[in-house]
Amino acid sequence: xxxxxxxxxxxxxxxxxxxxxxxxxxxxxxxxxxxxxxxxxxxxxxxxxxxxxxxxxxxxxxxxxxxxxxxxxxxxxxxxxxxxxxxxxxxxxxxxxxxxxxx
Amino acid sequence: xxxxxxxxxxxxxxxxxxxxxxxxxxxxxxxxxxxxxxxxxxxxxxxxxxxxxxxxxxxxxxxxxxxxxxxxxxxxxxxxxxxxxxxxxxxxxxxxxxxxxxxxxxxxxxxxxxxxxxxxxxxxxxxxxxxxxxxxxxxxxxxxxxxxxxxxxxxxxxxxxxxxxxxxxxxxxxxxxxxxxxxxxxxxxxxxxxxxxxxxxxxxxxxxxxxxxxxxxxxxxxxxxxxxxxxxxxxxxxxxxxxxxxxxxxxxxxxxxxxxxxxxxxxxxxxxxxxxxxxxxxxxxxxxxxxxxxxxxxxxxxxxxxxxxxxxxxxxxxxxxxxxxxxxxxxxxxxxxxxxxxxxxxxxxxxxxxxxxxxxxxxxxxxxxxxxxxxxxxxxxxxxxxxxxxx
Ligand SMILES: [Zn+2]
Numbered sequence: 001x002x003x004x005x006x007x008x009x010x011x012x013x014x015x016x017x018x019x020x021x022x023x024x025x026x027x028x029x030x031x032x033x034x035x036x037x038x039x040x041x042x043x044x045x046x047x048x049x050x051x052x053x054x055x056x057x058x059x060x061x062x063x064x065x066x067x068x069x070x071x072x073x074x075x076x077x078x079x080x081x082x083x084x085x086x087x088x089x090x091x092x093x094x095x096x097x098x099x100x101x102x103x
Numbered sequence: 104x105x106x107x108x109x110x111x112x113x114x115x116x117x118x119x120x121x122x123x124x125x126x127x128x129x130x131x132x133x134x135x136x137x138x139x140x141x142x143x144x145x146x147x148x149x150x151x152x153x154x155x156x157x158x159x160x161x162x163x164x165x166x167x168x169x170x171x172x173x174x175x176x177x178x179x180x181x182x183x184x185x186x187x188x189x190x191x192x193x194x195x196x197x198x199x200x201x202x203x204x205x206x207x208x209x210x211x212x213x214x215x216x217x218x219x220x221x222x223x224x225x226x227x228x229x230x231x232x233x234x235x236x237x238x239x240x241x242x243x244x245x246x247x248x249x250x251x252x253x254x255x256x257x258x259x260x261x262x263x264x265x266x267x268x269x270x271x272x273x274x275x276x277x278x279x280x281x282x283x284x285x286x287x288x289x290x291x292x293x294x295x296x297x298x299x300x301x302x303x304x305x306x307x308x309x310x311x312x313x314x315x316x317x318x319x320x321x322x323x324x325x326x327x328x329x330x331x332x333x334x335x336x337x338x339x340x341x342x343x344x345x346x347x348x349x350x351x352x353x354x355x356x357x358x359x360x361x362x363x364x365x366x367x368x369x370x371x372x373x374x375x376x377x378x379x380x381x382x383x384x385x386x387x388x389x390x391x392x393x394x395x396x397x398x399x400x401x402x403x404x405x406x407x408x409x410x411x412x413x414x415x416x417x418x419x420x421x422x423x424x425x426x427x428x429x430x431x432x433x434x435x436x437x438x439x440x441x442x443x444x445x446x447x448x449x450x451x452x453x454x455x456x457x458x459x460x461x462x463x464x465x466x467x468x469x470x471x472x473x474x475x476x477x478x479x480x481x482x483x484x485x486x487x488x489x490x491x492x493x494x
Binding site: 016017023046051064082095 | 240241244245246248249250251255256257259260263264309310311312313314356357358479480
């Protein structure tokens with residue numbers, strides 16, 4: 001399980017949601033890269049829905065929906081599959097990438 | 104002075120807001136209420152307040168989420184305005200500063216002589232749900248699929264970060280909400296005027312912890328407008344002279360904690376331009392979509408230092424010693440879509456022109472700020488302006 005974020009091949013910056021140019025170096029060589037886990041920073045409940053800020057190491061910061069028993073400070077697996085279940089995960093909807101980045 | 108570049112640097116005697124109007128805010132608009140109807144109502148009220156005829160207006164700016172398929176020019180046409188200068192703004196909670204910044208330069212440069220700025224929306228529940236679902240691409244693609252409608256959860260997470268960073272508690276935010284309700288009780292235009300106690304605040308239903316019902320602005324229908332003109336034009340009129348307007352957009356690419364807004368960068372240049380400091384301010388309107396953001400803006404503008412927020416809330420806001428959000432703010436007056444961005448400017452203008460009725464404070468120098476347009480994790484637009492009573 002993982003989610004795709006953008007990786008700038010010029011400066012190494014990692015971005016989510018997708019950008020058109022790298023905010024750090026201005027480069028346009030942005031390619032998708034898998035990120036498998038992050039740390040839950042804060043979470044809140046909207047009824048039964050648990051929304052969290054999840055920090056990848058070293059970046060980016062994601063807004064995710066948590067499934068399962070997860071507390072702030074926990075490392076959680078990331079998934080872009082809304083139906084995933086069984087163990088604690090953080091769901092992050094997939095980014096729509098520019099066409100040339102699709103493989 | 105022939106060169107256009109030099110003319111642009113010339114500072115005329117002054118540019119002022121000479122009138123303000125607000126179409127009454129309503130939680131449940133009567134059937135038949137329309138966006139263009141409330142915008143037109145606010146424009147008529149502002150023109151009457153400024154004692155200006157529509158035929159004298161040659162500049163117009165509008166911000167509305169619900170004006171479509173019409174644009175600013177369609178609205179101008181239907182208002183009968185013949186113009187030399189026109190802008191359409193899309194910056195919601197920051198729209199007053201955005202539009203005022205442009206309008207002041209337009210008057211200074213001679214591109215327009217009398218400018219009307221208006222913001223407002225029809226905001227019934229269906230419209231509100233559609234707006235928050237389609238706010239921008241990141242919202243539609245990355246947030247709505249989380250079963251998260253609207254920004255409450257994002258600002259709940261931000262408020263948790265602010266509580267940890269500043270030593271704030273729910274009681275502190277409650278004191279702010281209660282103080283604004285006390286101001287609202289003096290404002291016939293506020294939708295919520297009945298007293299609110301700290302217990303009411305703390306015991307209200309939770310929306311997204313730590314945010315309860317009274318942390319979240321009630322959507323309303325309404326519109327706000329101001330009239331901007333050169334001081335020469337407004338001789339003898341009570342007016343609010345614009346000393347400076349400053350704006351920042353996307354200062355951190357959404358990579359921070361959201362506790363510092365673009366106002367932190369606006370503030371130094373604003374104070375320098377005006378030759379004044381935070382201690383000189385008599386009346387303040389900060390954009391209060393959530394109490395945490397009101398406090399963040401007061402800090403960024405220099406009215407309170409980091410680490411001193413709990414004492415500031417108790418000693419200066421709860422006591423209403425510092426006149427902040429004297430209309431009741433959006434938390435009590437309501438959030439009329441994009442007019443929420445204009446509401447604070449209208450209140451500061453009214454205070455500086457001595458038109459604030461029972462809530463009038465002794466005000467020579469007024470400060471307003473705007474904030475908004477959540478890109479992904481928090482707002483990305485911040486504007487602020489400083490105005491002085493004149494005439
Ligand atoms: Zn880069």
